[in-house]
Amino acid sequence: MVTIYDIAKKANVSPMTVSRVINNSPSIKESTRLKVEEAIRELEYIPNKPARSLTSKETKLVSLVIPDISNPFFTNIARGAEDKALQLGYQLLLGNTDENKEKEAMYIDMLMSTGVDGALIVPASDDSAANMKKLAKRRTPFVYVDRTVDSVPADSVTGDNLNTTRQLVQHLIELGHERICLINGPGYLSNARERAQAFRDTLILSGIQPNPAYMIETHFKQDNLDEIISKFISLQHDERPTAIVAANNFIGVNALRALRSLGIRVPEDISVTCFDDPDIIPDYNPFLTIAKQPAYDMGYIGMQLLIERIQNEAPATTRRIVLPAELKVRASTARR
Amino acid sequence: MVTIYDIAKKANVSPMTVSRVINNSPSIKESTRLKVEEAIRELEYIPNKPARSLTSKETKLVSLVIPDISNPFFTNIARGAEDKALQLGYQLLLGNTDENKEKEAMYIDMLMSTGVDGALIVPASDDSAANMKKLAKRRTPFVYVDRTVDSVPADSVTGDNLNTTRQLVQHLIELGHERICLINGPGYLSNARERAQAFRDTLILSGIQPNPAYMIETHFKQDNLDEIISKFISLQHDERPTAIVAANNFIGVNALRALRSLGIRVPEDISVTCFDDPDIIPDYNPFLTIAKQPAYDMGYIGMQLLIERIQNEAPATTRRIVLPAELKVRASTARR
DNA sequence: TACTATTTTGTTACCGGTAACATAATAATA
DNA sequence: TATTATTATGTTACCGGTAACAAAATAGTA
Structure with a gap:
């Protein structure tokens, strides 16, 4: 595995200088920047995110915890969430709870251990409160989608x-x-x-x-x-x-x-x-x-709220977004 | 954040002993194990995976790169893949390429940087070869699902x-x-x-x-x-x-x-x-x-192959699983 | 030219774990 | 009881980055 130390040696600079180039810190002489970038290209260096996470305390990972991706409603939420996440530089972890709060608890534990920066959650039950509290205690931001657990307040995007x-x-x-x-x-x-x-x-x-x-x-x-x-x-x-x-x-x-x-x-x-x-x-x-x-929008907006919160751009009060539905009258209803 | 050092102090042992308890190493006296577990419970300690990844070189993360989760065929693949991943202790990262090889390239780069242990891929094009080669070079195991890129060999699960x-x-x-x-x-x-x-x-x-x-x-x-x-x-x-x-x-x-x-x-x-x-x-x-x-099975089996490969339990030769389809004759076809 | 300010680069320590080796405690044996 | 195995625990260094501070190089000024 190629590390900044390899790059440093190759470019005849210190590892810290390499780190600065990677994060394009401003105070780098143009000539050294080029030298380092050259070395990065030649050795095909790829930064190691877990290592970075250790000091930065962020993983650029967000979790989506839904009952079942096979339900088109949640599929659309997932797609909306992923689109927004990608756009803002986050990767999406998927978990299917099958409406089961024990499975949900598993995911919550895993996600905290993985160190995700936040989670978009369709809670499995009011009894999910314990799970949500864990997140809250850890100060892992999360946003409810479609359903809320009122005893543990958080931003939410739901239908009207x-x-x-x-x-x-x-x-x-x-x-x-x-x-x-x-x-x-x-x-x-x-x-x-x-x-x-x-x-x-x-x-x-x-x-x-x-x-x-x-x-x-x-x-x-x-x-x-x-x-x-x-x-x-x-x-x-x-x-x-x-x-x-x-x-x-x-x-x-x-x-x-x-x-x-x-x-x-x-x-x-x-x-x-x-x-x-x-x-x-x-x-x-x-x-x-x-x-x-509007399932896609729920996912998309929910992810937006979540990432704002992660990046401390959200107000202190919890936000409740409520979205209207569209009535599509088709063939299964008729005059009495 | 609670670390093994906090636990160590509380339990009056060295951090290494805590680490051993967490990984249930065998040579731990029962009494100290209990002491440490007690401290872990009290402080609600959760292991930090990124830190662990740094030495273990594994993240327990796998990536699923598909064209579009909104296509029910891929939805089922995703569900199968996630079920198997969870069962074997891995978390699933989702990426939608929209059949676009530049977007695919982005995901491949991200996933390598994140340090996923492997990837399940529905390649966007034969021109994805460059992306697949990157993975191969990095020795990140991957498995093709539904489609293959023949110029870069890897295990595959496809339809017949x-x-x-x-x-x-x-x-x-x-x-x-x-x-x-x-x-x-x-x-x-x-x-x-x-x-x-x-x-x-x-x-x-x-x-x-x-x-x-x-x-x-x-x-x-x-x-x-x-x-x-x-x-x-x-x-x-x-x-x-x-x-x-x-x-x-x-x-x-x-x-x-x-x-x-x-x-x-x-x-x-x-x-x-x-x-x-x-x-x-x-x-x-x-x-x-x-x-x-059998989309679900494709995802499920694909993930199985992938994780076997990750854990070095796979044979040196590439495996090609080919699954049959079921003809469902319904109303859109008629006698001429 | 000497001195100060500014820019650029380097050093050291640390993030939270674990591998590898060292040491202490306990049990087994002579 | 002394000696040796064995088991249990601790120390040190390192994984790949980065923050914080230090030092060197360069530019600006008198």
């Missing part, structure tokens, strides 16, 4: 759950639906809670009494929903929901599958709508009516 | 382009198609070349003379194909292709879009088939007949 839920529900109400059910994520996630609240509020605002039986908590992963759906379907006709709001793309697809397997037609028998696109290619399957959250 | 292309083409021939066209990736990519070759060979084997006009090179990205497709469509009736093989998922979708915008029906007027699924959720949009390559 209130208005997005409202858009979805109002769209259904406008189509004449009243018995609308919400298949939500788990209540220990901030976004699921916000969506539940907004769901209730919107119904009430429209003069519809929310029915707790119509609000189900599942999780944000791919799964079989036959049981839940068939329970709805087995209700007598005037009790049966006519529309479903799924709290994310996977739940939406889960619901669609269960309905199909039960022989229920969408949207003829029941309307379905959800948060986020199951497709990563826009409009490849333009069937589901969705509220498309 | 020959047989996969054959499956696709034969499926079309069995449906009575003869004027089949291939919309391929760029000729400077090994997989595109192999697919072109297999395409020609399969036709000849079936007694069909390959028509060079039916073989188009584009690129593996999302793009507008109206021009290319309308050129095909404008051919007189008995010259007009009746089926399209797209060399990847994006090209498949590009073709579908162009056909739709030109008012051509699929599969009534023309059959369409492609490599890889545009969906990441299996069968979410079960329209396109595809050859589904």
Whole structure:
């Protein structure tokens, strides 16, 4: 391995001078700079970042901790985050928690040990608080994306759950639906809670009494929903929901599958709508009516906030960026 | 920051003893081990990996360099790679080249500087050879996934382009198609070349003379194909292709879009088939007949090979793993 | 020309670990 | 009990850089 000492010898200067050239310190005579650069080129010297980190206390590494890169919503967050990171000279470490807080804890430990300069996190649960506290204690900056853990404050970039839920529900109400059910994520996630609240509020605002039986908590992963759906379907006709709001793309697809397997037609028998696109290619399957959250921007802006914080360019107060979604009315919702 | 020196002081031992406890060296008295572990817990000590890297010459970091995480094919590769890496104690760095060899060069430089222990690479071009040579010179192990750069040998995990292309083409021939066209990736990519070759060979084997006009090179990205497709469509009736093989998922979708915008029906007027699924959720949009390559496995196995190589457990010769694809006949191909 | 200010380069120590060797403590053996 | 193995711990130097200070070289001024 070629080090600054090799360069120094070759260029007949001290290692410190080489270091200065590498970091283009101003007080270097042009002639020595050229001499050193020549040697660097000839020996194909590449600076050793871990060594540098030892004194500089920074690694130029940031971590992205998400539930699952395979969910297009998170894929887009990842792409946005990576683009911004690269642009600002940081490299991105990826971790998939699978919504599991133990796995999350592992990543948090690894990332602190690796000495990343900061982390962009989609927390797995409110119980992630312990993990977040570890980061906070270590003064490793981090930013929440999509969800927050309110007991441990930090900058965040999230969707506007209130208005997005409202858009979805109002769209259904406008189509004449009243018995609308919400298949939500788990209540220990901030976004699921916000969506539940907004769901209730919107119904009430429209003069519809929310029915707790119509609000189900599942999780944000791919799964079989036959049981839940068939329970709805087995209700007598005037009790049966006519529309479903799924709290994310996977739940939406889960619901669609269960309905199909039960022989229920969408949207003829029941309307379905959800948060986020199951497709990563826009409009490849333009069937589901969705509220498309700006996932790429969430990652991009989140990384921006994070790096500002890393570089001490952020205000002392925590910043909460809330981004609107776009309602894409397509074929899975119909007039009642 | 808490260091082994702090622990040493607290536990009344030398730093070296602390180091030994951390690395659970065998020759440590049980009582001191407990004492030290106690101190580690109390002070919440976390080992500093960059410092360790300085002497150990390893970072436990591996890099994944792919064209675009947003392509579900690469998303699955990434997930497979990350799962294996985590399992073997490595962290994954992500880089998107956008099929651009200058961007690739940037990542290669960064990754060498960061001192990753190895890299999993989907090369952007045959001209990536210069980048791969840099890695080889530095003795940074790397493994090709999906594509190879033959001038710089290394382990590889690729799809079985020959047989996969054959499956696709034969499926079309069995449906009575003869004027089949291939919309391929760029000729400077090994997989595109192999697919072109297999395409020609399969036709000849079936007694069909390959028509060079039916073989188009584009690129593996999302793009507008109206021009290319309308050129095909404008051919007189008995010259007009009746089926399209797209060399990847994006090209498949590009073709579908162009056909739709030109008012051509699929599969009534023309059959369409492609490599890889545009969906990441299996069968979410079960329209396109595809050859589904085992992307997750490619990433998983690729990472396995890479880490074996890193740990000097690999044979001296380069290994070439070739994985078969699964033909999923769906709705976009029909009898002629 | 002598002296001071400024620019350029070098020296030393340290970042947080670990390898290699040295020494102290304990156990085994005669 | 003295001597030798063995086990447990400590010392020193180094990994590849850089910060902080020191010294040398050059420029500016009287």
